[in-house]
Amino acid sequence: MNHSILSASALLLGTSALFGQGSAFQTPGMPRQVYGPPKEGTSQDNSGQASRFSSVFNPAFSFVGDIVGDYRSGGEEVGWNAELRALEFGAQAWVDPTAWAYFTAVSDGESLDIEEAALHYKGLGERHTLRVGKFFLDFGKQMQTHIHELRTLERPLVLREYLGDEVSGTGVQWDHWFSANDTTAVRFSLGAFSSLLPEHEHGEEEEPEAEAEVAGRKSIGNLNYSARVTGFTDVGTNGTLQLGTSARIVPDFAFVDEDGGGEVGGLDNTVWGLDVTYGWKDETATKSFTAGLEFLVNSGDVGAELGAAPGDAPIVADGTRTGWLLFADHGLDPNNSIGLQISMAELADADKTEALEIEAYYTRYLSEFHRLRFGLSTLDVDGADESFRAAVQYTFFVGAHGHGVNW
Amino acid sequence: MRLLTLLALVLLGLSAQAAEKLKVVTSIPDLADLSRRIGGDRVEVQSICKGLENPHFVSVKPSHLVAMSRADVFVQVGLSLEVAFVPGLLENCGNARIQPGRPGFINASDGFAAIDIPGQVDRKLGDVHPQGNPHMNLSVEGGAVMAANILKGLCAIDPAHKADYEARHAAWTRELEAAQQRWKKLGEGWKGRKVCVYHQEHAYLIRGYGLVTLGSVEPQPGIPPTPASLASLIATLRKEKDVCLLAVAWARRSELEEVRNQAGVTLVELPNMCAGLPGTESWIEMMDLLHKRLAEAFGPQKGT
CATH class of the missing domain: 3.40.50.1980 (Nitrogenase molybdenum iron protein domain)
Known part of the structure; x- marks a missing residue:
């Protein structure tokens, strides 16, 4: 009897271990290891022509390091600093002939965030893509891009203020493009997400503030939506012109004072943008010039300040704020570029305080896989001291790096 | 009608x-x-x-x-x-x-x-x-x-x-x-001729005609030179005579000039693909020009 109990226990333990690690073979009733049509008359699991020990179908991996050292003066932060701004780890692979998937996990050395984890489904037909999962907002020319891949050290002021440093949402987005003529392509995207507000970065708050939050459960009308239409066309033999318009719609959200407990809900916000970009390269494609303008309108409930006392509801600022960014970049050769970016925004306070940010940079591509950037920037906010920053950024890319950024 | x-x-x-x-x-x-x-x-x-x-x-x-x-x-x-x-x-x-x-x-x-x-x-x-x-x-x-x-x-x-x-x-x-x-006839005397390259695009010709590569401006394919790698290359080339530096239009002119001026080599601009340099509308024309420029650079009397 004891022997039987021991045998049964051993069998159960063994079975548990098999399920935990993936079964070596399948018996009737066991869950399939890989979804797909079962293989009749065989004891093998349906693992896509590979055993569980095979690495031949492994995804492509990459990692990126982004290190910034800087000196600031004149603002709230003064002095020297150096930080590992981002260590990004990513993987991507085709799931089957109709879809590929990827994820991007980013750490600043203290926490690890999954910034993107999405699948691109191509089975809807030619030039259609359905993107499902968590991924960056398709807005303007920059918001799909991670900060370490920007042309500048930071996201421009107007985008930071109206949309956020990095905005990713969990949802679904449909992309389609078509040709308007032989030299013009037009793309549009429509997306619906649980939230398109920037995620709070706990641990980085320097002082308490009202945080914008979208409810977890909501009606379909209160999902967050994105839309973009963009067209680009040849200009002569060496130039390209792109025009685009984008919108982010948050129909219902709340400002929350997480420390004091106050909250005000039933708010809405829409950001609309217009972008124009011109790019040119010489006959050898070694010298380049790129210039662009983005104009944004932020309307609805645009910001909030904490209430006077703990527990008071935040004081919401509403109305319309406008801002813009303008940049010019000159590629001296494939390894060196210089540029200037200017951004202005009406801030989300009741007074519509204006802020102006100017950044100049020089980028040296040490090779295709790492780069060094020197930047100088100033931020001038009405009624406050002008702040200055000098920074060095070093970024390296290892492996098959990519995010599926669309044009 | x-x-x-x-x-x-x-x-x-x-x-x-x-x-x-x-x-x-x-x-x-x-x-x-x-x-x-x-x-x-x-x-x-x-x-x-x-x-x-x-x-x-x-x-x-x-x-x-x-x-x-x-x-x-x-x-x-x-x-x-x-x-x-x-x-x-x-x-x-x-x-x-x-x-x-x-x-x-x-x-x-x-x-x-x-x-x-x-x-x-x-x-x-x-x-x-x-x-x-x-x-x-x-x-x-x-x-x-x-x-x-x-x-x-x-x-x-x-x-x-x-x-x-x-x-x-x-x-x-x-x-x-x-x-x-035509190309074979032009290349008959090229074996052993010394060249330096910017990139590795002419490696097939170099091997095919038995040319000797003394160095590359790009220390590795696609990697831009560093001051140290350029100095090393120039020092190597200075010890040699009758070296041709092979380059194409997209190569960085400043580095080519530096190597040419400091090492005393002959800069030879070669086509990279057809329909780039004048007279290279077809692939055969492009290869004709490539051989012609090499022949001019090497000179018939210098063939071994």
């Missing part, structure tokens, strides 16, 4: 004939030239890359995306030469006809014996290509291989005009054979 009907029928016939043309997109102009030669009036051909560009860093334009979406045939060199722009275009164009494995996808280097295949693929080797040196379009033997693959692809996708394609291919092959005789 009869005349109008006849005219309409003629126009309809011409229109139908035009509509039947295969739309061919090629990655580089060399393949466009060969596609035109073999396809004749059966094809409309467009190249993505221009003749003076670096094929490793081509910027995609809207017209490229539109052309790829409409193409019946896409021709690439392969060997990862166009990895910077072709995979993205193929994925985004949404054209199933020209995807790898389909009849409309032609890999022009199929069957070509590439050189410099790395034993271990590592970024320490620079912008290394796992399948070997991809610049087979600058190999004397490369033209025949590219043309054969284009012929095979066009015949597979348009078998009704196979005889036309084969006849044009045969005519082009005769031109090639005559050109190869």
Whole structure:
């Protein structure tokens, strides 16, 4: 009897271990290891022509390091600093002939965030893509891009203020493009997400503030939506012109004072943008010039300040704020570029305080896989001291790096 | 009335004939030239890359995306030469006809014996290509291989005009054979001649003619030189005589000038692809100019 109990226990333990690690073979009733049509008359699991020990179908991996050292003066932060701004780890692979998937996990050395984890489904037909999962907002020319891949050290002021440093949402987005003529392509995207507000970065708050939050459960009308239409066309033999318009719609959200407990809900916000970009390269494609303008309108409930006392509801600022960014970049050769970016925004306070940010940079591509950037920037906010920053950024890319950024 | 009907029928016939043309997109102009030669009036051909560009860093334009979406045939060199722009275009164009494995996808280097295949693929080797040196379009033997693959692809996708394609291919092959005789004669005295290169695009010619490479401005393929690597190269070249520095239009002029002036070498600007430098509209013309410039640089009396 004891022997039987021991045998049964051993069998159960063994079975548990098999399920935990993936079964070596399948018996009737066991869950399939890989979804797909079962293989009749065989004891093998349906693992896509590979055993569980095979690495031949492994995804492509990459990692990126982004290190910034800087000196600031004149603002709230003064002095020297150096930080590992981002260590990004990513993987991507085709799931089957109709879809590929990827994820991007980013750490600043203290926490690890999954910034993107999405699948691109191509089975809807030619030039259609359905993107499902968590991924960056398709807005303007920059918001799909991670900060370490920007042309500048930071996201421009107007985008930071109206949309956020990095905005990713969990949802679904449909992309389609078509040709308007032989030299013009037009793309549009429509997306619906649980939230398109920037995620709070706990641990980085320097002082308490009202945080914008979208409810977890909501009606379909209160999902967050994105839309973009963009067209680009040849200009002569060496130039390209792109025009685009984008919108982010948050129909219902709340400002929350997480420390004091106050909250005000039933708010809405829409950001609309217009972008124009011109790019040119010489006959050898070694010298380049790129210039662009983005104009944004932020309307609805645009910001909030904490209430006077703990527990008071935040004081919401509403109305319309406008801002813009303008940049010019000159590629001296494939390894060196210089540029200037200017951004202005009406801030989300009741007074519509204006802020102006100017950044100049020089980028040296040490090779295709790492780069060094020197930047100088100033931020001038009405009624406050002008702040200055000098920074060095070093970024390296290892492996098959990519995010599926669309044009 | 009869005349109008006849005219309409003629126009309809011409229109139908035009509509039947295969739309061919090629990655580089060399393949466009060969596609035109073999396809004749059966094809409309467009190249993505221009003749003076670096094929490793081509910027995609809207017209490229539109052309790829409409193409019946896409021709690439392969060997990862166009990895910077072709995979993205193929994925985004949404054209199933020209995807790898389909009849409309032609890999022009199929069957070509590439050189410099790395034993271990590592970024320490620079912008290394796992399948070997991809610049087979600058190999004397490369033209025949590219043309054969284009012929095979066009015949597979348009078998009704196979005889036309084969006849044009045969005519082009005769031109090639005559050109190869010219090139062979020019290159007879080149064995042992010393060269320095900027990039590795002429490696097939260097090996084929027995030239001796003393160094490279790029310390590794695709890696820009550092001050130390340039100084080392210049020191090496100063010890030698009669060295030719081989470069193409996209190479950084400042570094070429520095090496030329400090090491006393002869700078030779060579074509990278056809339809770049004047007089290189066809692949054979491009190879003619390449041999001519090398011959001028080496000089007939200097041959060993």
